[in-house]
Amino acid sequence: MTWPGLSLFSLPLAAANPADSFLERAPLLLRDLLTGALPDPWRWLANSLIAIVATVVVFASLFAVMTLAERKVLGRMQNRPGPNRTGPFGVLQPLADGIKMLTKEDIVPRSADQVLHLLAPITLLAFSILTLAVIPYGRNLVGLDLDASVLYFFAAGAATELSVFMAGWASRNKYALLAAMRALAQLISYELPLLLAVVPVVMLASSLRFTEIVAAQGSWAWGFFPQWFVFTPWGFAGFLLFFTASFAEANRAPFDLPEAESELIAGHLTEYSGFKYALFFMAEYFGMFALSGVAVTLFLGGWNAPLPFLTMVPSYVWFALKLFPLLFFFIWVRATFPRLRMDQLTRFAWKFLVPLALINLGTAAFWSLTTGWSGPLQLVRWAIAVTLVVGPFVVMGRRLSAGVRPRQYRYA
Amino acid sequence: MLPLVVIALLTLATAAVAMALRNLIHSALLLIGSWGGIAAFYLWAGAEFVAFAQVLVYVGAISMVVLFAVLLTRRSRTDIALAPDSVGRAFAAIVTGGAVVGVLAGAILSSPLGAGTVAGNAPAISVRDLGLQLMGSHAAALLVVGGLLTVALLGAVVIASADRAEKEDDRS
Amino acid sequence: MSISPLQLCLLFSSALFCIGLIGALSRSNTILVLLGVELMLNAANLNFIAFWRYGPATSPATGVIFVIFSIAVAAAEAAVGLALVIAIYRHQKNIRLQEADRLKG
Numbered sequence A: 001m002t003w004p005g006l007s008l009f010s011l012p013l014a015a016a017n018p019a020d021s022f023l024e025r026a027p028l029l030l031r032d033l034l035t036g037a038l039p040d041p042w043r044w045l046a047n048s049l050i051a052i053v054a055t056v057v058v059f060a061s062l063f064a065v066m067t068l069a070e071r072k073v074l075g076r077m078q079n080r081p082g083p084n085r086t087g088p089f090g091v092l093q094p095l096a097d098g099i100k101m102l103t104k105e106d107i108v109p110r111s112a113d114q115v116l117h118l119l120a121p122i123t124l125l126a127f128s129i130l131t132l133a134v135i136p137y138g139r140n141l142v143g144l145d146l147d148a149s150v151l152y153f154f155a156a157g158a159a160t161e162l163s164v165f166m167a168g169w170a171s172r173n174k175y176a177l178l179a180a181m182r183a184l185a186q187l188i189s190y191e192l193p194l195l196l197a198v199v200p201v202v203m204l205a206s207s208l209r210f211t212e213i214v215a216a217q218g219s220w221a222w223g224f225f226p227q228w229f230v231f232t233p234w235g236f237a238g239f240l241l242f243f244t245a246s247f248a249e250a251n252r253a254p255f256d257l258p259e260a261e262s263e264l265i266a267g268h269l270t271e272y273s274g275f276k277y278a279l280f281f282m283a284e285y286f287g288m289f290a291l292s293g294v295a296v297t298l299f300l301g302g303w304n305a306p307l308p309f310l311t312m313v314p315s316y317v318w319f320a321l322k323l324f325p326l327l328f329f330f331i332w333v334r335a336t337f338p339r340l341r342m343d344q345l346t347r348f349a350w351k352f353l354v355p356l357a358l359i360n361l362g363t364a365a366f367w368s369l370t371t372g373w374s375g376p377l378q379l380v381r382w383a384i385a386v387t388l389v390v391g392p393f394v395v396m397g398r399r400l401s402a403g404v405r406p407r408q409y410r411y412a
Numbered sequence B: 001m002l003p004l005v006v007i008a009l010l011t012l013a014t015a016a017v018a019m020a021l022r023n024l025i026h027s028a029l030l031l032i033g034s035w036g037g038i039a040a041f042y043l044w045a046g047a048e049f050v051a052f053a054q055v056l057v058y059v060g061a062i063s064m065v066v067l068f069a070v071l072l073t074r075r076s077r078t079d080i081a082l083a084p085d086s087v088g089r090a091f092a093a094i095v096t097g098g099a100v101v102g103v104l105a106g107a108i109l110s111s112p113l114g115a116g117t118v119a120g121n122a123p124a125i126s127v128r129d130l131g132l133q134l135m136g137s138h139a140a141a142l143l144v145v146g147g148l149l150t151v152a153l154l155g156a157v158v159i160a161s162a163d164r165a166e167k168e169d170d171r172s
Numbered sequence C: 001m002s003i004s005p006l007q008l009c010l011l012f013s014s015a016l017f018c019i020g021l022i023g024a025l026s027r028s029n030t031i032l033v034l035l036g037v038e039l040m041l042n043a044a045n046l047n048f049i050a051f052w053r054y055g056p057a058t059s060p061a062t063g064v065i066f067v068i069f070s071i072a073v074a075a076a077e078a079a080v081g082l083a084l085v086i087a088i089y090r091h092q093k094n095i096r097l098q099e100a101d102r103l104k105g
Helices: A022-035 A040-077 A093-103 A114-134 A149-170 A174-205 A210-216 A233-249 A274-299 A308-312 A315-336 A342-369 A376-400 B002-020 B024-045 B048-072 B087-110 B127-135 B139-160 B164-171 C005-026 C030-054 C062-092
Strands: none
Touching: A022 A040, A040 A093, A040 A114, A040 A274, A040 A315, A093 A274, A114 A149, A114 A274, A114 B024, A149 A174, A149 A210, A149 A274, A149 B024, A149 B048, A174 A210, A174 A233, A174 A274, A174 A342, A174 B048, A210 A274, A233 A274, A233 A315, A233 A342, A233 A376, A274 A315, A342 A376, B002 B024, B002 C005, B002 C030, B024 B048, B024 C005, B024 C030, B048 C030, B048 C062, B087 C005, B127 B139, B127 C062, B139 C062, C005 C030, C030 C062
């Protein structure tokens, strides 16, 4: 089965490096044990299928755990126990939710656009799963090791916007349509800082391949200080910008305007019920996982261990250990910040995040031009870079919050 | 060859149906689908970077602008079906298009184009080389395109946001 | 007569070009006309990639770089074109091409 020219389908298979520890090689060894006997084209097909199934199964179970964790953590943050009736401490709650979703009636409004109404959740979930394919989860654990995988990730992510629009339009409901318009405006506004925050990383790692970006962060200065991009001034600013924009891209509070329940019923999900609603829910969480995974990969060193002697722990464990705090952060922010207004949302993107991201691009350029500086010049380099990051942040933050002060509740 | 034929037929079918439909939103979505099909062709041809750029720009950005334009130019909330176009014009357009495709297809089939090429020797270009070329020998063109994009976007904003008061009237 | 892959690609792109042409000529909705033009532009890009893939060997990046620039220009064109559509709509509450025949605002 050779398809001429289709370079995507002739990628070399990742092979286990015998120098790695056993746990590091375990996933690949298990895969080879299952497919090793097959002749070559079929073996490639079977390996790809295993990679797809493994990714989907792992993230689907993470989705189940995450829904429970979100409700539990939100509950504790709001001084209530959270779900605790199904099973011990409520651990069977995701199962109960799943059964409920599957058995609910699937309602399609009579005047809805039947085809688009069905297509929207399916395409949304498909594109969110596509984004998960290129993230390197461990030393050899990457579904698709493309030459332009960063671009692939954002291309697949951009396509999800279309599904949100389709859902809002097909429902034939004015709140759903309003939500769709809001979603478009929001996603377009935040795509820009998201991409601009990634450009410095691509510049410094001089690669669009996720695995090479991880490899570029895989050393230690003075034997203990990890060379992760987040530990440089531009990388720190880039990480914050990327993470902030990813809240908006994942439709999470405080940027969850498209589905603001107090204003728009449930936004583009208003006319969805049963299994289709569950698909939307799943896609939202998959998007959150993908964006957190990319934040880990681009800024937090990917699967690299923080200290040299800790490399005996398998790389995928490190990836998970970095991913979970970010996911917890998503929940924490949801419990803490109130939702923004639409004009505040777009103003925040265009007047604060985009200029900061552009200035950060300059900072990164300065950083990459001065790699040769050493000794006391190194201190000067840090001082200039930190000033370039903090100065604009303070100035623009002042301008953005000018004339705004905490609201006083006089009659409360 | 088979993947190429499948991609080509699917793309052509979506594009043709999109141009024939009366529902503007369906047309736009189908056209976005055919742009995706063109990206699939690029992927088949081995131009990964261009394929992802095509998806990012067409499916991610231009589609949004098109859908916004469709939603902002409706006369009422339910008015999305178009009035039928004149049959005479459609007939003339089909005759013209058929003539053009006939001439092109005749020219292509009668020429010895690509008869000697062997399938499978795709020119390999890594993203790194592409970037070096863009920043090196094509830097001037890159700057011009950057200037063009900036001017075009500023112009688009100015054109679309003129007369704020009038716009408020439209919304009511 | 056997068809070479390059000829197949070119047939694909010329068919796409003609679908865009027919759409642009026959529809009276400005947005659809614009989309037809966009489709024709895409068909041209397709030719660049086809010749890059199968044509006589040149520098390995030529066709790709041309398509990248072309996509960027198409994005600018779409943005300006659709802004013009919105401006026209604001003037005459209608985006039928036949009715946009006055120079007076």
